Amino acid sequence: MAHRLLSDPSGKCLTPHGHDELVSVTLRPLQPMDFGGSNMTAAFEHAKGRWHGWIDNAVDHAFQLSLADPLLGYFREHEPDRLPRIMTFDGDPTTEALAIGFLRKLTAFLEADGLFAAEAVRVQETPTNACSLTAADLASIDWSPGAWARRADDSLNDL
Numbered sequence: 001m002a003h004r005l006l007s008d009p010s011g012k013c014l015t016p017h018g019h020d021e022l023v024s025v026t027l028r029p030l031q032p033m034d035f036g037g038s039n040m041t042a043a044f045e046h047a048k049g050r051w052h053g054w055i056d057n058a059v060d061h062a063f064q065l066s067l068a069d070p071l072l073g074y075f076r077e078h079e080p081d082r083l084p085r086i087m088t089f090d091g092d093p094t095t096e097a098l099a100i101g102f103l104r105k106l107t108a109f110l111e112a113d114g115l116f117a118a119e120a121v122r123v124q125e126t127p128t129n130a131c132s133l134t135a136a137d138l139a140s141i142d143w144s145p146g147a148w149a150r151r152a153d154d155s156l157n158d159l
């Protein structure tokens with residue numbers, strides 16, 4: 001992915017730059033174990049399919065930008081075809097904001113089939129920077145990077 005932070009105090013992150021982010025999620029099964037039969041609650045494929053599809057097809061190589069970033073105006077005017085690959089944020093696209101967006105999106109995906117609930121997410125931006133967020137943390141946060149994060153679709157923005 002690539003991003004830039006308009007409010008970074010050091011100014012270093014004002015330049016668009018990339019990270020090879022690692023994202024881990026923790027799920028809680030909502031169905032009972034089928035002991036003596038499948039010996040599972042639901043197949044891992046159910047848990048991973050929708051999420052992996054979004055990560056691989058939409059999030060991977062996306063450009064994360066604040067809605068206040070003038071670069072959005074550039075893409076609107078000169079490269080509108082790229083807009084679906086821009087992940088937008090109310091404020092800067094920090095690791096913290098991304099963790100909230102990811103946990104909201106995962107929750108939206110999982111609510112559709114009722115097999116698992118999203119318990120936690122961890123976003124590792126660099127070898128020395130990471131942010132972890134639990135469902136309990138999220139319950140006390142009223143903010144979202146955008147309405148896109150609450151929708152069970154492949155969107156990254158509300159443009």
Ligand SMILES: Nc1nc2c(c(=O)[nH]1)N=C([C@H](O)[C@H](O)COP(=O)(O)OP(=O)(O)OP(=O)(O)O)CN2
Pocket residue numbers: 005008013017093094095096125126128129
């Ligand atoms: N609270 C946060 N602070 C910063 C974030 C963030 O998401 N949340 N992000 C950044 C930048 O993305 C920056 O690229 C990473 O900053 P930095 O730690 O300086 O990265 P380095 O790889 O250069 O770190 P070293 O420890 O110097 O290797 C900034 N702050």
